Amino acid sequence: MILTARGIDVVAEASDGAEAVAAAVLHRPDVALLDIRMPTMDGLEAARRILAQAPDCRVIMLTTFDLDHYVYAALSAGASGFLLKDVTSAHLAAAVRLVDTGDALLAPSITRRLVERFATGAPHPAARGADSPRLHRDLAPLTPREVEVLGLLGRGLSNTELAVELTLSESTVKTHVARIFAKLNLRDRAQAVVLAYETGLVAPGDANG
The missing domain is CATH 3.40.50.2300 (Response regulator)
Structure with missing residues (x-):
């Protein structure tokens, strides 16, 4: 293509x-x-x-x-x-x-399967290789609001959708997201999605799409 x-x-x-x-x-x-x-x-x-x-x-x-x-x-x-x-x-x-x-x-179909896989506590061995990101499982560094934002990220919400859901400005949402990434050493939203599943913030059926 x-x-x-x-x-x-x-x-x-x-x-x-x-x-x-x-x-x-x-x-x-x-x-x-x-x-x-x-x-x-x-x-x-x-x-x-x-x-x-x-x-x-x-x-x-x-x-x-x-x-x-x-x-x-x-x-x-x-x-x-x-x-x-x-x-x-x-x-x-x-x-x-x-x-x-x-x-x-x-892709939405892949996101749903990702939710189901991690919500059952059975990530595929490919996710546990030596090159896998070292994600923090402890969410203690996050504020209650940041935990809420992480859970919504795990459901696949965009920044615009997060702003509507939380009644916040999009710039405030971006600040929350950036702080979550920094505190948990996350590269991007893909890693945030995986972490949300691993920690139980998202369950099967919660993901958008």
């Missing part, structure tokens, strides 16, 4: 994972779209290497397979988004813009 959309410039293309890493390091894109299954080096390893050498880059993983272990492996690799390849061009462009702002994106 070749992305063409107003305001989005394609700075490089690659035919395999190794080329993708080299291109990302050379061109420093804001967002990289990676196929899970690529020759030479798969998308998960490419994501790890890109984020290690170009930490400001955001990664969206694309796959034809809606499988649990890909979701957890992608999140542990540091991906900010995960979409199936049947996504429309408009949706893909919107996803690129979303993660470029520092947000995270998971």
Whole structure:
């Protein structure tokens, strides 16, 4: 899929994972779209290497397979988004813009399965590998309001939706989210979503979508 959309410039293309890493390091894109299954080096390893050498880059993983272990492996690799390849061009462009702002994106069907998996206390082994993010399970550093915000993040609410739900300004919501990330050493909303499930703040059926 070749992305063409107003305001989005394609700075490089690659035919395999190794080329993708080299291109990302050379061109420093804001967002990289990676196929899970690529020759030479798969998308998960490419994501790890890109984020290690170009930490400001955001990664969206694309796959034809809606499988649990890909979701957890992608999140542990540091991906900010995960979409199936049947996504429309408009949706893909919107996803690129979303993660470029520092947000995270998971397809609704994948989010629901993520909730169910973590709510049962049985995360997939791919989420427990050596490269998995070291998330804090102790929410003691958070204020009651921040715990509430984290729970809503886990349900998939955007900042705008959080502002409406909590009757706060969007700037105040952004401040709460930033403090949660800082206190719990979270990279982005994808990690916040996982943590909300792990700590029981979100249960099956709570997620939007």
